Amino acid sequence: MFPGYSDAYIEPSSAQDERYSFITEWYDPQAALIRRYQFLYYPKDSSVEMYDIKNRRKFLSRTKFDHVKVEDLYIGSKLSIYSRQLTFVDFGDRFTESKMGNKNEKTLAIVKPDAVSKLGTIINCLKENDIQVCKAKMVQLTRKDAAIFYEEHQSKPFYNPLLDYMTSGPVVAMEIMGSDAVKQWRKLLGPTDSNAAREQEPTSLRAMFGTDNTKNAAHGSDSATSAKREIEFFFPSSGKSKLAGTAKYENCTCCVIKPHAVKSGLIGDILSVIQDAGFAVTDLSMQNIEKANAEEFYEVYKSVVAEYQSMVNELCNGPCVALEITGKDQDTANRFRELCGPADPEIARHLRPKTIRAMFGKDKIQNAVHCTDLPDDGILEVEYFFRILPH
Numbered sequence: 515m516f517p518g519y520s521d522a523y524i525e526p527s528s529a530q531d532e533r534y535s536f537i538t539e540w541y542d543p544q545a546a547l548i549r550r551y552q553f554l555y556y557p558k559d560s561s562v563e564m565y566d567i568k569n570r571r572k573f574l575s576r577t578k579f580d581h582v583k584v585e586d587l588y589i590g591s592k593l594s595i596y597s598r599q600l601t602f603v604d605f606g607d608r609f610t611e612s613k614m615g616n617k618n619e620k621t622l623a624i625v626k627p628d629a630v631s632k633l634g635t636i637i638n639c640l641k642e643n644d645i646q647v648c649k650a651k652m653v654q655l656t657r658k659d660a661a662i663f664y665e666e667h668q669s670k671p672f673y674n675p676l677l678d679y680m681t682s683g684p685v686v687a688m689e690i691m692g693s694d695a696v697k698q699w700r701k702l703l704g705p706t707d708s709n710a711a712r713e714q715e716p717t718s719l720r721a722m723f724g725t726d727n728t729k730n731a732a733h734g735s736d737s738a739t740s741a742k743r744e745i746e747f748f749f750p751s752s753g754k755s756k757l758a759g760t761a762k763y764e765n766c767t768c769c770v771i772k773p774h775a776v777k778s779g780l781i782g783d784i785l786s787v788i789q790d791a792g793f794a795v796t797d798l799s800m801q802n803i804e805k806a807n808a809e810e811f812y813e814v815y816k817s818v819v820a821e822y823q824s825m826v827n828e829l830c831n832g833p834c835v836a837l838e839i840t841g842k843d844q845d846t847a848n849r850f851r852e853l854c855g856p857a858d859p860e861i862a863r864h865l866r867p868k869t870i871r872a873m874f875g876k877d878k879i880q881n882a883v884h885c886t887d888l889p890d891d892g893i894l895e896v897e898y899f900f901r902i903l904p905h
């Protein structure tokens with residue numbers, strides 16, 4: 515809790531509406547310092563009010579932001595307000611903590627190597643159970659990484675086969691959040707042994723996607739304490755993970771699931787369409803793009819496309835999911851563009867109704883996904899998201 519917090523900051527006129535209070539930080543690049551704001555959110559009309567904590571004065575009068583939803587507000591989330599990317603670092607009052615603390619329990623999920631091809635379905639299962647994905651990235655664990663992660667099983671007979679399995683291919687780690695998330699996610703996983711799961715919990719994820727006792731599709735932390743440690747292992751608070759990425763940087767193309775689609779809970783649906791069409795997702799990272807980076811990424815469209823500025827604003831309007839997509843033949847970029855469909859979802863719905871943009875796009879800006887235009891740019895765009903941008 516922020517020690518200097520006082521309800522006296524709040525204008526009497528706005529005090530009657532239900533409101534949530536958080537402490538947020540914004541790195542001011544010009545002054546090279548972190549500024550702290552009290553962030554107030556009124557769910558009644560999606561409005562936001564902000565106070566500069568250090569200077570003890572109003573920074574933003576109550577203003578409606580239709581894109582800000584109550585689900586976006588939790589410790590660790592990032593949100594763009596007038597192009598400032600705010601990081602939520604703490605609750606601002608006891609009301610917010612008691613109302614949101616419980617339903618915002620976090621845990622770690624790992625989609626293990628044999629189930630990565632079912633990632634879309636697994637993420638949809640989270641959505642159907644009101645569990646939100648806050649962070650996600652694909653990594654290739656080394657034997658040493660897996661040994662550290664599974665240290666507690668060192669003396670068990672299945673330890674070595676477990677390390678073999680966990681290092682046999684990429685895994686997808688996710689910080690997930692929801693009411694009673696630790697227990698709920700383990701319930702969705704089912705019993706450890708996939709064969710037992712098929713007998714006892716036939717609709718569980720391990721029953722559906724696991725093979726045996728070791729190869730059991732996915733992992734979930736066993737307690738809130740383990741969850742904290744395990745989340746730190748994959749998503750260190752320093753922001754500097756030592757785990758290896760998985761991008762191949764060959765015969766690949768880049769896809770970015772745009773913030774509006776992430777917010778609408780479409781990650782699982784879009785990944786399922788991609789995976790069902792026979793493409794492999796060979797790297798994945800959920801990222802918050804700063805405005806300057808969005809401008810740089812879309813630079814080529816600057817003087818060519820009238821919607822350039824709106825495209826930039828959309829890309830930094832919340833978390834997006836960057837993907838490296840690889841296909842079976844040498845024509846991945848063109849074939850993947852066909853799957854995405856025409857850039858304008860209205861046109862896509864008329865001409866190519868089964869494409870990603872036809873199914874999940876809203877308009878030319880919020881058209882569900884970005885995909886690389888020219889095959890030669892595929893590697894460059896993948897490099898931009900997985901080598902150049904910090905993630």
Ligand SMILES: Nc1ncnc2c1ncn2[C@@H]1O[C@H](COP(=O)(O)OP(=O)(O)OP(=O)(O)O)[C@@H](O)[C@H]1O
Pocket residue numbers: 667672676705706727728729730732733734735736
């Ligand atoms: N008896 C066993 N034989 C073979 N492998 C096992 C056995 N028990 C556990 N494992 C493997 O080790 C992993 C970790 O074991 P643990 O006892 O923590 O299971 P869990 O809590 O159900 O699974 P997880 O920790 O992966 O969510 C299991 O997910 C499974 O891959």
